[in-house]
Amino acid sequence: MRELIRRIDSATPPGRDRAVDALRAFAILGVVLGHWLVTALVADGGTLRGDSPLRHLPELTPASWLFQTLAVFFLVGGQVGAAGHRSARARGTTYGRWLGARLTRLFRPVAAVLAVWAVVTGALVVAGATAGTVHTLVKLVLSPLWFLLVFAALTAATPLVARLHPLWPLAVVLSVDLARFALGGPGWLGWINVAAGWLVPYCLGAAWSRGRLSGRGTGWALLAGGAAATAGLVLWAGYPASMVGVPGARISNLNPPTLAAVAFGLAQCGAALLLLGPLRRVLRRPAVWAAVALVNLSAMTIFLWHQTAMMAVTGLALAAGADLPGVHTVPDGFGWALARLAWLPVFAVTLLGCWAVFRRFEQGRSRGGSTVVRERRPAPVPVARRAESTP
Numbered sequence: 001m002r003e004l005i006r007r008i009d010s011a012t013p014p015g016r017d018r019a020v021d022a023l024r025a026f027a028i029l030g031v032v033l034g035h036w037l038v039t040a041l042v043a044d045g046g047t048l049r050g051d052s053p054l055r056h057l058p059e060l061t062p063a064s065w066l067f068q069t070l071a072v073f074f075l076v077g078g079q080v081g082a083a084g085h086r087s088a089r090a091r092g093t094t095y096g097r098w099l100g101a102r103l104t105r106l107f108r109p110v111a112a113v114l115a116v117w118a119v120v121t122g123a124l125v126v127a128g129a130t131a132g133t134v135h136t137l138v139k140l141v142l143s144p145l146w147f148l149l150v151f152a153a154l155t156a157a158t159p160l161v162a163r164l165h166p167l168w169p170l171a172v173v174l175s176v177d178l179a180r181f182a183l184g185g186p187g188w189l190g191w192i193n194v195a196a197g198w199l200v201p202y203c204l205g206a207a208w209s210r211g212r213l214s215g216r217g218t219g220w221a222l223l224a225g226g227a228a229a230t231a232g233l234v235l236w237a238g239y240p241a242s243m244v245g246v247p248g249a250r251i252s253n254l255n256p257p258t259l260a261a262v263a264f265g266l267a268q269c270g271a272a273l274l275l276l277g278p279l280r281r282v283l284r285r286p287a288v289w290a291a292v293a294l295v296n297l298s299a300m301t302i303f304l305w306h307q308t309a310m311m312a313v314t315g316l317a318l319a320a321g322a323d324l325p326g327v328h329t330v331p332d333g334f335g336w337a338l339a340r341l342a343w344l345p346v347f348a349v350t351l352l353g354c355w356a357v358f359r360r361f362e363q364g365r366s367r368g369g370s371t372v373v374r375e376r377r378p379a380p381v382p383v384a385r386r387a388e389s390t391p
Contacts, residue, residue, distance in 0.1 A: 008293050009286035018289055019279035020076055023272050025295040027073035031144075032306040034067025036347050037340060038244060039140070039307075040331040041314045047132040048314075050140065053331035053340075054246045060337065061242045068243040068254070070147060071201045071265025072272050074154070078205020081155050082162040086209075095159065102155055105362070106148065109300045112361040113308075117141050140307045150194055154202045161199060162206045169199035170262065177259045181238070190256040197257030201265050213273055222270025229263035301355050301362045309351035313343070 012018070038060075040051040053060055081102075088098040117138065124134050154161065173196050179185035204222075207213055233239045238251075239260035245252035253261040283289045295302070317327045326339025 005286045005290040008290040012289065012293070017280070018283035018292065019276045020079060021296050022279045022283060022292045023072055023275075024076045024299065025292050027069040027076065028299045028303055029295065030067045030069030031073075032302060032351075033344075034064070034069075034244065035144070035307060036310055036344060037063055037067065037337075039310070040336075040340075041136070041140075041311065041328050042330050043318060043328045047130045048136050048328070049132060050136050050247065051331055052247050053337055054242055054244070055248055056330070056332040057334065057337065058241075064243040065264070068261075068264075069268065070198070071262075071268045073147075074151070074198045074201040074265075075205040075208070075269045075272060077151055077154070078158075078202035078207075079209045080205075081158045081202075082206035082209040085158050085162065099156055103152055106152060106155075106300070109304055109358065109362040110145065110148065112358050113141065113304045117308075137311055140311065144303065144307065146194075147198070150198050153195065154199060158206070161203060163210075164199075164203050164206075166200045166203040166207070169196040169203065172196040173200070173257070173259050173262050190258075193257045193262075197262045197265075200262050201269050204266075204269050208273075216274060219270045219273035222266050223274065224267075224270070226263050226265070226267030226270060230260055230267060233260040233263060298355055298359050298362060301359045302351065305354035305358060306347075306351055309354055310347050312350050313346055 038052050038054055040053065041048050042051045054064065084102070085095075085098060088095075121134060121138055124137070173193050176189050176192050176196070180187065180189050204213065213219075234241050237260075239258060240246070240249055240251055240253055242249075243253050243261060243264055245255045251258070253264075283292065314328050317324045323329065324339075326336055326341075326343050329336060331337070331340070
């Protein structure tokens, strides 16, 4: 382990901003923990259905403020995408080759998930699983993929939106919400915000890559302004306090994104910018940086398989005939929440097993079949440099 830490630290370019990688890792792990904490599979009469403790315990709503970290992911994506495109142009790389390389890294591990779950779905149907169970499980696997499609679209549009001011997509989100909620417009208008809403932090990231967000004043303005706007929208405009969807709720802040979710995202982006300095100091420690680099190296594998890990634990508990709180019981009490916290290490170990099997699809293969990173430089560079290219 000490040798691995030394290699990662020595292979990292001196000018690399390690804090960017830390923010990306934070965003991915936030999504994973959020899903594990607020997603429940309930055994109900031979069928598995989805539920959420937020529906039964509104007191847990602040958890959604901590673990809904997608805005930070798009902020970092915009920063890395815009900087990467400029660097590619300077090297003479065509737009097609640049985009193809990024999308390949993004969707190669997705193909593995889809292939495995095509087989699993067929096996469930043959085994006699109910249509409700199959729908619930497949939805849990596929629903997180929507944001990858949005991210891919924004990545493809990077040359067009890299210099777009974030106020423009923010104005679109405001207009859409006014049309939907104040003027009684059709609900389908909200899907415009799937692109416009996440374009706001993506454009902020692009501005960051150009040095436009330097200074702590910008971070404080985004944090204070976004938090105040979010609070006002929740307290006086009827937006839900939860920043994730709650089963049965009339309005979801996330599906599609609302003005409240975008304002909350701006506050998160401000907090992220304020954390850059402390993160850079902490990440000078080789062990801390090694952990961040390794998470980035497998970020897509972690994201794509975390729901499968949770479902695997649930399935084993059901197969064993055990009635285990926090796994497949109704999340209607604080006892369930405490039990779920105790199950998180089990989910993590199961996810580690998925990572061991499927990480090769994210990291690539050598001609001899061993897992490697396709980089221009020889080892030991791969771990540190490959993390840089993770979307």
